[in-house]
Amino acid sequence: MILVTDAHVSLANRNHEEFFEMLDHLATLSEDVVFLGDIFDLWIGLPGYQDGIHARFLAWCREQKAVRMVGLVEGNHEFFVAERHGGNFSWCEKAERQVAEGRVLCVHGDLINRHDLNYLRFRKVSKSAIVKTLVRFLPGGRWLVQRLKKDLKKTNKAFRISLPRDEVDRFAAERLVGDVERIFVGHFHQEYSVSPRPGTALHILPDWFATRKVAHYDPRRGSLTCVPWRQLTMLESGT
Template sequence: MSTLFISDLHLSAERPDITGLFIHFLQHEARQADALYILGDLFDAWIGDDDLTPFHCRVINALRALTDSGVAVYFIAGNRDFLIGRRFARMTGVTLLPESAVIDLYGSATLIMHGDTLCTLDTGYLRFRKVIRNRVLLALLTRLPLAWRRALAAKLRSGSASQQPLSHEQLRRMDATEEAVQAALVKSAATRIIHGHTHRPDIHQHQLPDGQQATRIVLGDWYEQGSILAVHPDNTFELRNEPLS
């Protein structure tokens, strides 16, 4: 048994290969897990819990089958699916978590988050994030007609790089900074952090101000492969890729 972590799948009807790999993962490896944590950007775009296309229902049903099997699934919103709400949670059986949370992972305090707030060099995005997540604006957005929201999402996606590997400059700008990582670890009193968003899967070591060593595990995206982190009860872990069919 192990606890699994994934992020940045960016599921969409246009990429059935990614969706197929994800559903296969839910039906096989995830069924044997103690828990599954999805750390944001499960979907390439989510415009509201009322947008129930056949594609969305396929993913929802696959998640429901996993939670019905007894596996606990937790979700932290990313920058593309922060409109996922309580109706989605009821349909899937997943537990919604705040944008950052400290969990007891086999006896080790572990901070989990999507990771976008760690990228302090990406000032344009952070300004946009602050505006778009304003509660008043969110309330207005979710009340727009579904057709309008779909058109708005399509326009935003057409100007993004979400369906292509990011350039070197984009990756540099959206990478986590040491200062932000240190601040998050100190605030949470954790010695391990797991996040996605940066599309740079790796394992980093950080020395905290009190001299303790902290581990940062960065999950990969699912553009060209699947990326899965498995943490085992003895606190060993494996960050690996799965090929797309």
């Protein structure tokens, strides 16, 4: 399977054309695809708040789920995607999903750091039904979205700079139990791996936004490679 995380695609970031170029390429491969969240810099899955790039992405997923597994875990920059657009994916989750017969856990990662109370509070409010209703029905909805963008920048900054290693290690130890032998995490924009027990590992994957890398994981062999997406063909022919 191919895992893509933290692409932070937006017209302003000028990375949408390359992102869709990558999707075209992924469609030529035989791999399942998991999007680990924050694929878009901002995606509010409500009528009137979506851009063409969101619709284009959904169309790709809808088409590709017929020939492969296409999954999405919402990131902290994505709102109401699971509940409004889940049908476009093989599966779409707000927080996490186990795949490969339960042996692989996919999470975005924004809930790992329990010490980041400001953020956890913000997440609760911004994803709540009340805010959803406000955004939908009040004329102030647009303003609220601008505010949301600012808050996202603020809440993300502090904990992105330093990886909360203790919290990540704790999460790995707590969740690498039972059938789960691998955990894939995005969100932190830096690579990190920890193995609390032999045969188990949690991997924080590189963000597509800065590195253009994706992860290739083979559940049968337990092998993980992170490469720039343009090298995926070589990887395919090499194995």
